[in-house]
Amino acid sequence: MKKSNSHKIKLGLFIIISSLFLIIALYFIGNRQNLFSKNFKISAVFNNVNGLILGNNVRYSGINVGTVKNIHMINDTTICVDMHIDYKFLKHLKKNAVAGISSDGLVGSMVINIAPEKEFAPPLNPGDTIKSYSKISTNDMLETLNTTNDNISLLTSDLLKITTSIKTGDGTLSMLINDPEMATNLKTTVKNLKTASSSASNSLNEFNKIIKSINYNESMAAVLLSDSVTALQMKSIITNLDKSSTGMDASVSTINELLKSLKTSEGSLNYIIKDTLLVKNIDETVKNIKDGSLKLNENLEALKHNFLFRGYFKKIERQKAKEAKKE
């Protein structure tokens, strides 16, 4: 059949291509199983191999370095697993490396993980046996998980009791949570506090100015100050003022602390303890502040009406009017 020469060529081509596909596939699969690369054998001994089978991967620090080649029982509790490791990883594997069996993902097949140790050790020799640790199997894991679950359920039931008692009980905490009036009160208190403290600082500023003007600008005032009686009176006024402002300062910082602890408090018990204090403190503080600020206002008013300072106040008013005109 002379005409079939081209047929033969085509047939040969087809056979070669198809065979190549097969050979390539076989090669790559074999390559994954380290059949063709130069490799060496190491062993590890386990108590339980957790369903490890021949051909499972061996990983070193997460890299596939070889496969399981042989599993045999040495005695009733020890199983020796031989692994073929790619030769090029030999220099990286140290004698103190530790092998463990774990599963590849939640449903994956078993793998041997070889983990390096931090301490220095000489490199592994072919045929060496490395240490192993029995990693908990999924079963053990599930058992532990079961205990954890029991604990969690106990905890949550306790927590549930606490929260219900908080909700339905009439402790301070429940008041704080459930009473809307309390919340509004707290809000207004804080607002008042703000106004009070700002007005207090204003008054103090103005007072400072007055003192200054007394000492250096107004000769009249200086003369008056030399009067011992008035000076004594003035002194007492100032001391009073000073006292009230420090009290105020302290109370403001206490409030701040309390508010902070209210915000950041940890643990229900802690909360409750702090809370009672807080409420008391807030109440007292608010009262103090109210008193303090009232007294301060009174003091200022009195100052204004004092004949010694009347001129000064008038002068200030005049200056203000001048400035307004200029502008």
Next chain:
Amino acid sequence: MTISHKIAQKTKTFLIEIGELSFFASRYFKELFSKPFEFNELLLQCYKMGNKSLLLVGVTGFILGLVFTLQSRPTLMEFGAESWMPSMVSISIVRELGPVIIALICAGKLSSGIGAELGSMRVTEQIDAMEVSGTNPFKYLVVTRILAATLILPLLIIFGDTIALVGSALIENLKGDVSFQLYYNKVFNALKFSDIIPATIKSFFFGFAIGLVGCFKGYNCKKGTVGVGEASNSAVVYASMLLFVIDFIAVFISDIFFEI
């Protein structure tokens, strides 16, 4: 009474057919190893069965991979397991779908072709003419065809599998942003010798079954053009059935030896 009689008759015919097929197969093996070898005819048949089926097998394989991937995607996506697509598709194609579907296609093409060719040769006395001229027609026609089918089908299946995986990779590339390299990596990570070797061994038997049934039906064709049609038709039916039986047995055997 008549029904049971019919059933008995059918069973008898079936058993006779099986027996004849077995004799035919044993004659094949006997003649396979005796001289002379019709090497040129074998090559010609390989060419006819192999190269002439490439387009068919290629298109079938490509569409198989494409469709299988497209259809499985939604289900796997529901589980958030699209990344398992390459492994799943490659394993199912290499292990089962590729061999069986391509063998079925080839049963349709090759078995009926052989059945019709030998049938018409029988009817027009060409087989007798061959025998009279001193050439053993069983050797020249049957042995070469069965052997060619046995040798060529595994190659066709590998070819088809490869194209099916290309089709699947294409879909994954277009729909799932899986690069061809990643696809290839995942495929070869998933495939094992225990997938590819039993499938390849199995496909030799598929080829043998296709060739054997086609030749048996054609060679023993009854007289007349009706006989030829019947031969090619029943060749396809018997070959397809036999394929599934072989597949069934093959799965059992590979289960024992390879622990699927």
Next chain:
Amino acid sequence: MNKITNIKPVLKIQNLKKSFGNNHVLNGFNMNLFEAENLVLMGKSGSGKSVMIKCVVGLMQPDTGTIEIMGKDISKLNQKEFNNLRSEIGFLFQGSALYDSMTVRENLEFPLRKFPEYASKSEKLVSEALENVGLSSAIDLMPEELSGGMKRRIALARAIILRPKIIIYDEPTTGLDPITSKEIIQLMKGIQQQFKTSSLIITHDVDCARVISNRMILLIDGINYMEGTFNDLSASKDKKVQEFFK
């Protein structure tokens, strides 16, 4: 015909019996074919003519009886010896039986492939055979490109390519128009004269039988019912014989 009855027959069939189940096709058939004669075997369809010649060329095994070709009992030959003996017999099949998948050349080369000694001169043999049937131009055609008559001629060329001593024609004119039939018959005659072959012609074409036969045998009920020249038989008063010549 007396002068050739003393000559040893090239084909001798004795007491040939063949039955398919209860259908006894051949019931002790006897026949001799002598050198360089044209023997016509006539019989009705299903009378066992085809079975008889199939037994002769080994396509069927007879139940009993002996067949001797060139003095050799074919039942005592092994396959190789029988195949060699087969090369002494040319067979022209009813439907020509050309191999569809091969060209005319390959068809003609096919019988030669068993004989390495012919390999070198196959080209010459093929062209000679084609010249003998007058179809040299058809050498590279496929059978499907040929007409029925051409196919018959190519088949004849294939039958004679090994220069056989015996040629068996199975219904050589069936399915052909009368003119082509005559051409084929003339060709058969010519070949017989050229190569001095013995021809066994199976036919129910009376015209064919008249033109070509030296001797005739009527095969009725599986036996050699009557033997003689065309004129002897056509003049017979026997009813069963008369049926053929109506």
